[in-house]
Amino acid sequence: MNTTSHQRRNQGVLVVGQLLSGVGVASGVAVGGILAAQLTGTTAASGFVQTASALGAGLVAVPLANLAVRAGRRWALSTGFALGAVGAALVLLAASMGQFWLMAVGMLFFGSATASGLQARYAAVDGAAPEKAGRAMAIVIWATTVGSVAGPNLSEPGRLFGIRLGLVPLSGPFVFSLVAFVTAALVVGIFFLTPPASQQIAPKERTKTHGAWRALRLASHNPRALFALMAVTGGHAIMVGVMVMTPVAMNAHGHSLEVIGIVISLHILGMYAASPVFGWLVDRRGALSVVMIGCGIFLAAIAVGAVVSERSDPVLMSVALTMLGLGWSATLIGGSSLLNQSAPDELRVPLQGANDMMMNFGAAGMAALAGPVLALGGFFWVNMMALAVLIVMVTFGLRALRSTPEPAPEQKLSDPVS
Numbered sequence: 001m002n003t004t005s006h007q008r009r010n011q012g013v014l015v016v017g018q019l020l021s022g023v024g025v026a027s028g029v030a031v032g033g034i035l036a037a038q039l040t041g042t043t044a045a046s047g048f049v050q051t052a053s054a055l056g057a058g059l060v061a062v063p064l065a066n067l068a069v070r071a072g073r074r075w076a077l078s079t080g081f082a083l084g085a086v087g088a089a090l091v092l093l094a095a096s097m098g099q100f101w102l103m104a105v106g107m108l109f110f111g112s113a114t115a116s117g118l119q120a121r122y123a124a125v126d127g128a129a130p131e132k133a134g135r136a137m138a139i140v141i142w143a144t145t146v147g148s149v150a151g152p153n154l155s156e157p158g159r160l161f162g163i164r165l166g167l168v169p170l171s172g173p174f175v176f177s178l179v180a181f182v183t184a185a186l187v188v189g190i191f192f193l194t195p196p197a198s199q200q201i202a203p204k205e206r207t208k209t210h211g212a213w214r215a216l217r218l219a220s221h222n223p224r225a226l227f228a229l230m231a232v233t234g235g236h237a238i239m240v241g242v243m244v245m246t247p248v249a250m251n252a253h254g255h256s257l258e259v260i261g262i263v264i265s266l267h268i269l270g271m272y273a274a275s276p277v278f279g280w281l282v283d284r285r286g287a288l289s290v291v292m293i294g295c296g297i298f299l300a301a302i303a304v305g306a307v308v309s310e311r312s313d314p315v316l317m318s319v320a321l322t323m324l325g326l327g328w329s330a331t332l333i334g335g336s337s338l339l340n341q342s343a344p345d346e347l348r349v350p351l352q353g354a355n356d357m358m359m360n361f362g363a364a365g366m367a368a369l370a371g372p373v374l375a376l377g378g379f380f381w382v383n384m385m386a387l388a389v390l391i392v393m394v395t396f397g398l399r400a401l402r403s404t405p406e407p408a409p410e411q412k413l414s415d416p417v418s
Contacts, residue, residue, distance in 0.1 A: 006193055007127050011136070013191045014120050015143035017184045021081060022144035024180030027158060028088065029053075029109060030264050031257075033248050035091075035170040039100045043248055043375045050244040050367040052104045056087070056111025057118070058360030062212045064115055065353025070266025073123040077116045084113025085181035088174045113181050115356060117144065121336060122352050131283060134337050138279025141333065145272035150312075151176075153261045160304045163246035168176040175297045187290035212354035215347045224288065227400035228338035229355050231291045234393040235331030236359040238298055238386040241366030242305060242324055243267060246317065248371075253312040266318045270325025278333045287338035292397055294330025297323055298390050302383045308381035331393075 032053070033046030060080060068076035087109025094102035124140035125133050128335055162172020219225040246267070249258045281290050301323035308316035336355075343351045366385070373381050 009191075010193055011124060011139065013188060013193075014124055014140045017081070017188045018117060018120055018140055018143040019146050020082070020180045020184035020187065021113050022146065022268075023154070024084065024088070024167075024177040024184070025110075025114055025117065026264070027154050027176045027180070028107075029244070030151060030155045030261060031170045032091075032107065032160070033244055034251055035095060035168075036100065036103060037248065038170065039095070039098060039103060043252070043371065045100065046244070046248045046371050048368060048371060049107050050240065050370075051106060051364045053111040053114065054106035054240060054360045054364035054367055056108035056360075057115040057365060058357045059108070060112045060115045061119070061360060062350075062353040063211070064112075064119055065349050065356070067120070068123075068353075069349050070278065072194050073119075074188060074192040074194065075127065077123065077192070078120070078121060078185045080112045080116025080310035081181050081188065082112075083109050084111070084116070085178050085185065087112065088178035088181060091168065091174045092171050092178070093126055095168040095174075100365055107403065110177070111360065113177075113184075118356050118359075119238070119352070121332075122340075122349075125340060133340065134279040134282030134287070134333065135276065136279075137336060138282075140241050140273040141279075141329070142272055142275040145269065145275075150265075151268070153265055153359075155257045155261045159257065173378065179240075182417035196370050212350045212357065215343070215351040216354050218314035218347060219343070219351060222342055223396075223400040224338060225342035225351075227288070227291070227396045228335045228342055229358060230393055230396040231294070231331045231335030232339070232355055233359045233362045234389050235291075235294060235298070235328050235335065237362035237366040238302075238389050239271070239324055239328040240363035241370045241389075242302075242382055242386050243321065244367050245370045245374045245379065245382050246321060247415045249309075249374060249382075250312045250314075250317065255312065255314065259314050263314060263317050263321055267321035267325045270322040271328050272325075274326055275329050276335055278330050282334055282337045286398060287334045287341060288397070290334030291338065292394075292401075294327045294334060295390060295394050297330060297398065298327035298386075301327055302387050302390065305383040305386075306380050309383065312379070 036049035037043055037392050038047045064076045064080050067079060087106045090106030090109060091103050094106055120140055121137045124136045128136035155173055158176055159169045159171030161175060162169045219229060247264065250260050278290055301320050304316060304320040304323065310319060339351060339355060340348060369385060370382050373385055
């Protein structure tokens with residue numbers, strides 16, 4: 001099989017895996033906060049469940065990157081999806097037992113599927129031509145659209161399915177998550193091909209001397225690499241902090257699961273559907289410019305979210321959450337591409353794992369704060385918390401813009417980190 005056919009085969013496998021994982025993650029996220037609030041009787045607990053999921057994704061990010069170096073992307077991605085399936089099973093058990101602590105443990109494992117889904121974007125770039133790397137990454141991210149949009153709309157069918165099975169009603173969607181994660185692990189584990197020797201992630205003898213922390217230290221000396229880290233981390237934190245509290249806020253205003261599912265579906269559509277456009281812009285206009293576009297979209301989303309906070313109007317909520325998804329897409333694709341362009345080969349995978357760890361820990365912190373902030377001050381202050389993160393991102397972005405000009409496409413992969 002030639003190089004082009006090899007990459008197309010792997011890209012197809014990644015597309016299927018992302019579709020399945022999108023269903024699994026979105027099914028659980030749509031109802032996880034409400035289920036936690038029911039188990040504990042407090043709104044604040046909804047944020048801590050999402051914190052556990054983000055922490056789980058962060059904790060496995062570096063080990064999965066290390067596994068990718070040692071054994072290949074196939075084993076790393078399939079392992080993450082399998083651990084996510086374990087998490088979904090634990091959430092089902094926790095709901096039946098009425099044990100919040102067990103649900104939190106389950107959501108830690110559940111986050112592993114998110115980590116695999118995120119690292120799939122880097123797997124898509126392995127072996128891609130530099131001038132097409134942005135589009136290669138974006139296609140795999142885009143593949144999550146169908147599953148992620150369908151996931152929240154499975155909330156009500158999942159609830160009814162849970163009742164039919166004799167489960168706690170809101171745990172029903174986690175059955176869909178369990179099946180989706182198991183299938184994704186099998187698809188990637190069986191069909192993903194090991195890249196040719198010329199496209200291996202990095203020489204093992206070189207990556208052993210460059211762990212995640214060393215990669216981060218070296219990246220901190222390059223304004224472009226540092227902004228890439230901040231863009232991916234900050235953008236994900238903003239998105240998670242606002243998104244996970246939206247179902248809880250709307251539920252408190254009396255909106256049905258069907259209405260909440262539509263709003264979250266539009267948000268996820270914004271996250272993934274436009275990714276090919278942002279990938280094309282990365283290849284044509286540069287990664288740093290795309291991240292700054294994402295910051296502008298985030299600002300608009302936060303403004304609308306703050307205005308609508310007191311009444312949770314479904315139409316305006318849909319506008320705010322769709323823009324929130326678009327901002328996330330631009331900062332994730334632009335920031336991830338900028339990171340790849342700014343790191344030499346021997347640091348690239350450790351830095352990828354470190355960045356995914358940062359973005360999930362950042363999201364965990366935002367989710368942990370968002371629950372109490374929503375309970376104490378309402379949805380307006382959740383958006384103000386997101387605005388504070390955005391200001392920090394823009395500050396790093398302006399510094400990166402002043403440091404060096406955007407490199408030409410043929411020079412991008414050769415930029416040193418230090």
